[in-house]
Amino acid sequence: MGKYSSFQKRCFLSILCSMTLLMQTGCWSKGEIEDLSISVGLGLDQGNETSLEKKFDKLGAGYKKKDLITYTLQIVDKQSESKSGDVKSDSGAKPYLNVSETGDSLFELLREFSTRMERPVIGHHLKVIIINEQLSRKMSMNNLLDFNLRDNDIRPNCLVFMSSGLTKKALEAKGNSVIPSFRIFGMVGNTYRTFKILPPMSLIKVEAKMNAKASYMLQNILAVDGEVKFSGAAVIKGATQKFVGRLNEEELLGVSWIIGKGKGGVVKAYDEKTKQIVAYEIKSMKSKIHSQLKGDQISFNVQIESDGRLSEEWVNQGQTMDAGFIKSVEEAAEKEVKRTIKLGLNKIQKEYKTDVAGFGKRFSIEHPKQWKKVKDDWDELFSEADIRYDVKLKITEMGAKDGH
Numbered sequence: 547m548g549k550y551s552s553f554q555k556r557c558f559l560s561i562l563c564s565m566t567l568l569m570q571t572g573c574w575s576k577g578e579i580e581d582l583s584i585s586v587g588l589g590l591d592q593g594n595e596t597s598l599e600k601k602f603d604k605l606g607a608g609y610k611k612k613d614l615i616t617y618t619l620q621i622v623d624k625q626s627e628s629k630s631g632d633v634k635s636d637s638g639a640k641p642y643l644n645v646s647e648t649g650d651s652l653f654e655l656l657r658e659f660s661t662r663m664e665r666p667v668i669g670h671h672l673k674v675i676i677i678n679e680q681l682s683r684k685m686s687m688n689n690l691l692d693f694n695l696r697d698n699d700i701r702p703n704c705l706v707f708m709s710s711g712l713t714k715k716a717l718e719a720k721g722n723s724v725i726p727s728f729r730i731f732g733m734v735g736n737t738y739r740t741f742k743i744l745p746p747m748s749l750i751k752v753e754a755k756m757n758a759k760a761s762y763m764l765q766n767i768l769a770v771d772g773e774v775k776f777s778g779a780a781v782i783k784g785a786t787q788k789f790v791g792r793l794n795e796e797e798l799l800g801v802s803w804i805i806g807k808g809k810g811g812v813v814k815a816y817d818e819k820t821k822q823i824v825a826y827e828i829k830s831m832k833s834k835i836h837s838q839l840k841g842d843q844i845s846f847n848v849q850i851e852s853d854g855r856l857s858e859e860w861v862n863q864g865q866t867m868d869a870g871f872i873k874s875v876e877e878a879a880e881k882e883v884k885r886t887i888k889l890g891l892n893k894i895q896k897e898y899k900t901d902v903a904g905f906g907k908r909f910s911i912e913h914p915k916q917w918k919k920v921k922d923d924w925d926e927l928f929s930e931a932d933i934r935y936d937v938k939l940k941i942t943e944m945g946a947k948d949g950h
Contacts, residue, residue: 800890
């Protein structure tokens with residue numbers, strides 16, 4: 547250091563200190579969590595002012611709007627309790643707060659909450675967006691989700707659901723230990739346990755479907771007395787991006803077998819001779835769709851295969867099972883799968899005329915030139931296509947009671 551002047555040394559130390567300060571952890575735009583209203587759930591219903599809104603209106607509140615949408619926000623309410631230092635003062639208090647506003651612009655409605663709440667609402671931790679099916683029947687997903695896709699606060703991995711009832715009901719829970727939005731978000735993780743839960747549909751995936759004008763399904767939610775259940779699926783038509791109808795649980799199973807991307811589930815069937823229960827547990831599955839074009843006639847063959855476990859049977863009563871019985875269980879399960887496929891296909895192909903199972907995508911890959919000619923009328927052509935399917939289930943395990 548002897549060759550450097552004292553001035554150079556001071557400059558070096560100043561620069562070193564400045565760089566050290568810059569590298570300290572922290573956030574330039576930090577905000578205290580106690581000063582924010584963290585929204586974790588969002589529900590959209592047909593416009594219907596709440597009793598509180600009507601009371602405000604009578605007192606002179608209001609502005610120019612159309613009552614098209616009721617926007618419900620679920621806000622984690624713990625921070626307000628902790629800030630007051632009186633967390634245990636009300637042990638029965640729920641850990642969340644639902645607030646609703648009715649109008650037409652979602653952006654305006656979000657800002658309207660600022661006229662009623664002390665802390666600004668932020669959407670960085672939004673987990674779920676739930677849309678009422680009757681609202682979606684009238685308004686396109688493009689309009690309903692446009693603001694959420696543009697808002698930088700909202701992460702594109704939040705999940706989108708449909709509700710056959712009021713979404714406000716789905717955002718309620720019994721007791722004070724559950725935050726409904728977290729519960730719904732967590733339930734999606736059970737896809738490996740049952741085939742009745744669709745793979746998660748995030749906001750960014752829905753945007754991709756909208757941009758491609760593709761048809762798709764959204765998990766449907768039922769809500770009763772503070773409890774919720776995933777039941778069936780809402781079908782969104784690609785051309786209109788509107789709700790066209792719902793698949794019940796059996797119809798959804800049938801369509802899911804065609805898609806072939808399930809992680810696990812149960813096929814309950816009845817032994818043909820004894821009419822007793824036999825249950826096949828899915829360990830793996832796959833499906834292949836092949837298209838054929840003869841003249842202008844389009845047809846499809848669907849090959850479905852699965853390996854699984856015999857998880858329950860009421861036939862043998864502890865006796866040793868032979869190969870003939872195993873074969874009979876496989877056939878009973880295959881018959882049940884074919885029954886659900888028939889139900890699902892009939893609903894999407896003949897009633898809704900909406901391809902949510904990927905037949906059009908397969909046809910576009912195998913017949914790209916013809917696809918360009920028919921893609922604009924695909925739903926109509928899909929409704930008239932001949933679709934055949936074959937199901938092969940194989941029992942490879944019999945559980946801990948192996949051989950009996």
